[in-house]
Amino acid sequence: MVKPTLLVLAAGMGSRYGSLKQMDGVGPNGEAIIDYSVYDAVRAGFGKVVFVIRHSFEAEFKEVFNAERFGGKIAVEYVFQELDKLPEGFSLPEGRVKPWGTNHAVMMASEVINEPFAVINADDFYGREAYATMCDYLKTLADSRQKYCMVGYQVSKTLSENGTVSRGVCSVDTEGNLTGMVERTQIERVNGTILFHDGGADEPLAEDTPVSMNLFGFTPDYFVYSEEYFREFLKGNIENLKSEFFIPHMVNKLIGDGTSTMRVLRTASEWFGVTYKEDKPQLMANIERLIGEGVYPRNLWE
DSSP states (O other): OOOOEEEEEOOOOOOTTBBOOGGGGOOOOSSOOOHHHHHHHHHHHHOEEEEEEEGGHHHHHHHHTTTTTTTTTSEEEEEEETOOOOOTOOOOOTTTTSOHHHHHHHEEEETTTTSSSEEEEEEEEOOOOHHHHHHHGGGGTTSSSEEEEEEEGGHHHSSSTTTEEEEEEEOTTTTTTTEEEEEEEEEEEEETTEEEOOOSSSSEHHHHHEEEEEEEEEHHHHHHHHHHHHHHHHHHHTTTOOOOOOOHHHHHHHTTTTTTTTEEEEEOOOOEEEGGGGGGGHHHHHHHHHHHTTTSSSSOOO
């Protein structure tokens, strides 16, 4: 059986966090979030990890995150997201400094992934169960097309105590398939109730509302659709220097067109991340708790 691949989006710099947060030590021996992601992926059954990075920090990244670091337990490859990686017929507009977005990052891996694959953010801690759930489902898609999946987290388990967060709020039909994803900004808990502001009147969200944390599962045909739609996106947005081609844009289009389905795999796992620098101590405490519970060994790669 072909093992799924894990695609790690690591090309972005965290503007709010202020450093290359993917490489920041959060474990007891300086392990980064990436280490825990790869560890969970290995034991879930993934066979390869592909990192999307940028040439500007290639040497620094490869020196830290390589096959030797992971004990040779998983194959490692690297691809690069750069501003000038555009389809034929398009050129980089003057003044563009912002990356082209998460779905553009996914597209960079089209030449090295030929099997079902999961996509994650490098700076999000998704939890052991999420990787196992995703890998098990991807193994059923070996010869499939147009059938994708995502892990839906309960919004209550994705909040920060240090500020508001943005989440992709998901609508799901009776069969468990995604019908749409809407980005909601400024989500926070106020007086015990989860609210999102979005510039209008405050609106509540149920505790178990499923949200996307950019943990998606695709088959390789997704690359073809992305290439086609990216051209359409650029025709309308290339002069907008801040426009970005996000995964939810692509997913919503494919679902809206009836081209593809996306199963929402529900999880009770708690998501951990570092949206704000002040989130790091809590993340470290959560990892320490999981080590104490036996979920992770204290020395991850020994």
